[in-house]
Amino acid sequence: MTNEYDAIICGGGPAGSSAALSLARHGRSALVLDRARFPRTKLCGGLLTWKSTRLLATHFGLTPDDLIRAGVVNFVSDRFAIHTFSRTLAKGMLPFPFHFADRAGLDALLLDRAAEAGAVIEQATRVTGCDPKTGEVRCADGRRFRGRYVIGADGANSRVRAAIPTVDRERMHRYMAPAIEIALPPEDFPRPVDFPELYVGFLEAGYGWVFPNRDRVVLGICGLRRNKNDFSALFDEFLAFLGVDPGAVTDRKGHLLPYGNYLSNPAFGRTLLAGDAGGFVEPLFGEGIFYALCTGRYAGEAVADGVKTGTDPGPAYAARLGRYVLPELAASDRLRWLLFKGMGLFGPGGLAWFVGALEKPLAEMVHGMRSYRWLKKKEWDFKAGPTAP
Numbered sequence: 001m002t003n004e005y006d007a008i009i010c011g012g013g014p015a016g017s018s019a020a021l022s023l024a025r026h027g028r029s030a031l032v033l034d035r036a037r038f039p040r041t042k043l044c045g046g047l048l049t050w051k052s053t054r055l056l057a058t059h060f061g062l063t064p065d066d067l068i069r070a071g072v073v074n075f076v077s078d079r080f081a082i083h084t085f086s087r088t089l090a091k092g093m094l095p096f097p098f099h100f101a102d103r104a105g106l107d108a109l110l111l112d113r114a115a116e117a118g119a120v121i122e123q124a125t126r127v128t129g130c131d132p133k134t135g136e137v138r139c140a141d142g143r144r145f146r147g148r149y150v151i152g153a154d155g156a157n158s159r160v161r162a163a164i165p166t167v168d169r170e171r172m173h174r175y176m177a178p179a180i181e182i183a184l185p186p187e188d189f190p191r192p193v194d195f196p197e198l199y200v201g202f203l204e205a206g207y208g209w210v211f212p213n214r215d216r217v218v219l220g221i222c223g224l225r226r227n228k229n230d231f232s233a234l235f236d237e238f239l240a241f242l243g244v245d246p247g248a249v250t251d252r253k254g255h256l257l258p259y260g261n262y263l264s265n266p267a268f269g270r271t272l273l274a275g276d277a278g279g280f281v282e283p284l285f286g287e288g289i290f291y292a293l294c295t296g297r298y299a300g301e302a303v304a305d306g307v308k309t310g311t312d313p314g315p316a317y318a319a320r321l322g323r324y325v326l327p328e329l330a331a332s333d334r335l336r337w338l339l340f341k342g343m344g345l346f347g348p349g350g351l352a353w354f355v356g357a358l359e360k361p362l363a364e365m366v367h368g369m370r371s372y373r374w375l376k377k378k379e380w381d382f383k384a385g386p387t388a389p
Ligand SMILES: Cc1cc2nc3c(=O)[nH]c(=O)nc-3n(C[C@H](O)[C@H](O)[C@H](O)COP(=O)(O)OP(=O)(O)OC[C@H]3O[C@@H](n4cnc5c(N)ncnc54)[C@H](O)[C@@H]3O)c2cc1C
Pocket: 010, 011, 012, 013, 014, 015, 016, 033, 034, 035, 036, 042, 043, 044, 045, 046, 047, 048, 125, 126, 127, 128, 153, 154, 155, 156, 157, 158, 159, 179, 180, 181, 220, 222, 255, 256, 257, 274, 275, 276, 277, 281, 286, 287, 288, 289, 290, 292
């Protein structure tokens, strides 16, 4: 096995698979290093919006029907509800259904697609550090690899990001939200769940969720806390409100979610960051799968083009993000503070009115058919990058 590649991709989640697929399709050598063995678990509600399903279809060739047939998508719902602990704020129909995916199955399938296209995958290989100047990547087992470029797709606690001196670590830390999630057999939940329910009003910004699934009910909370209150105690309150005995829940798991700390220039030296590693998660609803797929693809295509033309891929990557992704994240961030601060100051009535008055365009905005900027029609760049054959 050689240890020199056009790109070394640290992390084989949606961002890493997407980047690896782009590079392999463009005939570039790509090595994916992941500390886990796939299929591996990933704490996640698995909710896929319209734009996620579009990108999975155009980039990976996987339509919603393919994902259902593969058993990866196991629930589809075209309804939703938003509540506080005391009232229902909105309940309605969606213009396109939410698809609920099992992340272990989805991520394994996407990584297989990258391998079939020609990427080399090394599982159970933990990255311990990298040098942005030389492109050297060090692993816990003592091996070292060298990439012309390194794509950090290694999630919220990225080792690659830790090696980049220009990252504002204070901001990255401040907007890294804790999340707790559990999955219950449907018979252990007090009532049937047929569509996603969101609960707001008990976090500075963020929400609790109850998501349906074929064989389980997924409950979680994620967000920024008022006065740094004990997140586990907040989760207990949420469970008790839903009628679930917190004492009977033994397998609660936590994970960090980037929540408003996206980087506007996620490239330095020979490194580029994609997905959670670059903070690319939508700051209102915490949607990250789409942004991981999208930024992974852009990073892979920028590197493929950079290697072909002998130019630095960083500026091209940043420019494409600046055109299609960052404006959405910035507008969603503004909307989040408007809604959550408004609810804190004036109560939930304003939010109920807002969602009620704009139900259809807001649902289209969440799906990505409309932009978070003034609900304008959103054009995504789902076509292949500049060097596509
Ligand atoms: C509780 C919770 C619920 C969520 N629900 C949703 C949802 O319903 N819908 C949605 O769109 N988003 C959701 N998200 C966000 C979504 O899960 C992430 O944004 C998405 O997984 C990011 O993909 P990624 O590829 O960037 O990172 P990841 O999926 O985290 O993948 C990173 C990969 O890197 C590997 N890795 C990490 N460190 C190293 C290392 N040192 N060396 C080698 N490999 C390493 C990991 O093993 C992993 O495979 C949720 C997040 C949380 C925490």
